[in-house]
Amino acid sequence: MEEEIKGLRMKVDYLASLSNNACSAREEFYRYTVLLIGETGSGKTSFLNLLYNSKLIEELGTQVDGAKISQIKHYNDLKIESSSERAMESKTSEAKFYETEVCKMKMMVIDTPGFGDFRGLGKDKENVQKIIDALKQQDYINCVCLIINGRQCRMSASLKYILSEISTTLPKEIFDNIIVIFTYTADLLDCNFNIA
Numbered sequence: 001m002e003e004e005i006k007g008l009r010m011k012v013d014y015l016a017s018l019s020n021n022a023c024s025a026r027e028e029f030y031r032y033t034v035l036l037i038g039e040t041g042s043g044k045t046s047f048l049n050l051l052y053n054s055k056l057i058e059e060l061g062t063q064v065d066g067a068k069i070s071q072i073k074h075y076n077d078l079k080i081e082s083s084s085e086r087a088m089e090s091k092t093s094e095a096k097f098y099e100t101e102v103c104k105m106k107m108m109v110i111d112t113p114g115f116g117d118f119r120g121l122g123k124d125k126e127n128v129q130k131i132i133d134a135l136k137q138q139d140y141i142n143c144v145c146l147i148i149n150g151r152q153c154r155m156s157a158s159l160k161y162i163l164s165e166i167s168t169t170l171p172k173e174i175f176d177n178i179i180v181i182f183t184y185t186a187d188l189l190d191c192n193f194n195i196a
Contacts, residue, residue, distance in 0.1 A: 040114030043183030116158030
């Protein structure tokens with residue numbers, strides 16, 4: 001548990017350092033906009049939960065305090081997330097916008113439906129359109145967080161599809177601002193995904 005918390009803290013600290021560096025020279029009320037994308041079940045919404053509760057998790061440390069744990073806000077329906085009959089179905093059906101403050105940085109995070117849904121390529125195409133519609137509502141996107149399950153061994157067909165859609169949908173400048181976050185792993189040494 002302590003090792004997992006350490007790994008999660010490293011991910012939040014890294015994202016916070018990027019946002020602090022990117023906005024250090026900008027005005028005080030600048031909002032950093034992040035797009036979360038990944039396969040169904042990769043942990044996008046769980047990462048969002050971690051990000052939004054990072055201050056509380058930092059305060060909590062490795063101590064289990066029931067009062068503080070009860071303060072953790074979940075940005076998903078836990079009953080739907082744990083439903084076994086819908087295991088391969090994207091739990092996030094629409095792009096959702098969440099605002100928070102991470103390390104004194106105002107942040108808008110766009111949580112998106114997952115790719116690789118068992119309902120097929122048609123559903124993936126529908127989800128791409130939902131993401132495009134959500135992006136049209138924003139003046140700018142600072143970065144894309146590509147969430148990958150670190151327990152996977154290699155790039156799946158749906159992950160290739162995600163990357164293909166990103167490259168055709170978003171401006172080429174965004175490629176300098178893509179962050180890959182491996183979930184279900186404490187550190188890169190524990191990661192099964194073939195990075196090469």
